[in-house]
Amino acid sequence: MQIPTKKLQNGFEMPVFGLGTYKMGEADKQADITAVKTAIELGVAHIDTAEAYAAGVAEKIVGEAIQGYDRSKLFLVSKAAAASLTYAGIKQAVENSLDRMRTDYLDLYLMHRCPLPQFMAECVRAMDELIDAKKVKHAGLSDTNTEHTKQLQVLSKHRFVATQAHYNLVVREVQREGLLDYCQSNDMLLIAWRPISKGGYTKNGMDFTKPGIAVLDDLCQKYHKTPAQIAINWLVSQHNVVTLSKTSTISHLKDNLGAIGWQMDPTDITRLNQEFPGQRFISDTVPLG
Numbered sequence: 001m002q003i004p005t006k007k008l009q010n011g012f013e014m015p016v017f018g019l020g021t022y023k024m025g026e027a028d029k030q031a032d033i034t035a036v037k038t039a040i041e042l043g044v045a046h047i048d049t050a051e052a053y054a055a056g057v058a059e060k061i062v063g064e065a066i067q068g069y070d071r072s073k074l075f076l077v078s079k080a081a082a083a084s085l086t087y088a089g090i091k092q093a094v095e096n097s098l099d100r101m102r103t104d105y106l107d108l109y110l111m112h113r114c115p116l117p118q119f120m121a122e123c124v125r126a127m128d129e130l131i132d133a134k135k136v137k138h139a140g141l142s143d144t145n146t147e148h149t150k151q152l153q154v155l156s157k158h159r160f161v162a163t164q165a166h167y168n169l170v171v172r173e174v175q176r177e178g179l180l181d182y183c184q185s186n187d188m189l190l191i192a193w194r195p196i197s198k199g200g201y202t203k204n205g206m207d208f209t210k211p212g213i214a215v216l217d218d219l220c221q222k223y224h225k226t227p228a229q230i231a232i233n234w235l236v237s238q239h240n241v242v243t244l245s246k247t248s249t250i251s252h253l254k255d256n257l258g259a260i261g262w263q264m265d266p267t268d269i270t271r272l273n274q275e276f277p278g279q280r281f282i283s284d285t286v287p288l289g
């Protein structure tokens with residue numbers, strides 16, 4: 001299938017849906033490689049990884065899986081870990097990632113957390129230099145609050161085109177904190193991570209994979225879609241929002257891809273915004289910092 005893209009006014013463009021790799025490399029590596037390859041076969045270009053995932057093994061899985069595919073058709077993303085957020089640390093981290101992923105550039109490179117205040121300027125300089133050196137095409141942020149995002153943008157020569165944050169039907173921190181508005185008003189993409197909350201919300205007794213949430217049940221029936229498909233579609237229906245889900249299970253991959261290529265009525269999007277139960281306004285995993 002052809003996965004649509006979103007394009008910013010500054011020209012940056014990326015697919016609305018990608019494959020995550022958090023936890024890949026920790027169990028059945030062959031199943032992970034097969035999942036990445038199958039995703040590519042099914043039209044997924046955006047593959048998201050990080051030096052921190054399985055201590056670099058997730059990047060190696062991506063590197064192995066992409067062999068034999070046209071690199072120019074892929075959209076590869078990786079991230080410099082919190083411990084790498086200095087000028088020298090970022091420069092070294094990107095070389096390690098490129099080696100492990102067996103590629104000579106990344107389409108998007110993120111700082112996995114907000115750098116400490118005393119390292120902000122040098123980290124931004126390192127990211128700018130990576131773009132100048134064509135090691136990365138674009139730079140972005142992750143889990144950085146609005147105020148820090150603004151500060152980092154001012155320092156940046158090339159500007160940050162995207163930021164990752166925990167955002168789904170339950171975790172609404174980016175709505176209340178202001179990061180979503182900031183991205184939508186400042187030509188930046190928000191890449192929503194954990195769109196289906198790892199398959200379920202057991203803490204609140206909710207599970208996207210099972211019936212039981214009235215508004216979700218209604219919409220699943222109305223559109224003949226699964227809960228995961230409604231949850232992902234709700235994200236990509238929003239201005240300047242794209243998302244990505246991790247799976248090593250081919251049936252889940254196909255389920256998630258069924259979220260793309262159709263639209264809900266605006267009234268149903270509003271219902272999900274307002275009626276979805278158990279909303280939280282701070283991430284229980286990585287709050288914006």
Ligand SMILES: NC(=O)c1ccc[n+]([C@@H]2O[C@H](COP(=O)([O-])OP(=O)(O)OC[C@H]3O[C@@H](n4cnc5c(N)ncnc54)[C@H](OP(=O)(O)O)[C@@H]3O)[C@@H](O)[C@H]2O)c1
Pocket residue numbers: 019020021022023048049112142143164165192193194195196197198199200209228244245246247248249251252253255256286
């Ligand atoms: N920047 C950051 O700080 C940050 C933080 C977290 C995540 N991320 C990125 O975002 C990606 C997505 O987030 P995530 O992996 O945390 O959460 P997620 O994609 O919401 O959930 C992944 C989990 O849900 C299961 N799953 C996937 N599709 C399913 C389906 N259709 N039905 C039932 N279960 C399903 C997967 O298991 P199976 O493998 O068995 O399908 C996996 O355990 C990550 O992989 C990572 O690349 C970034």
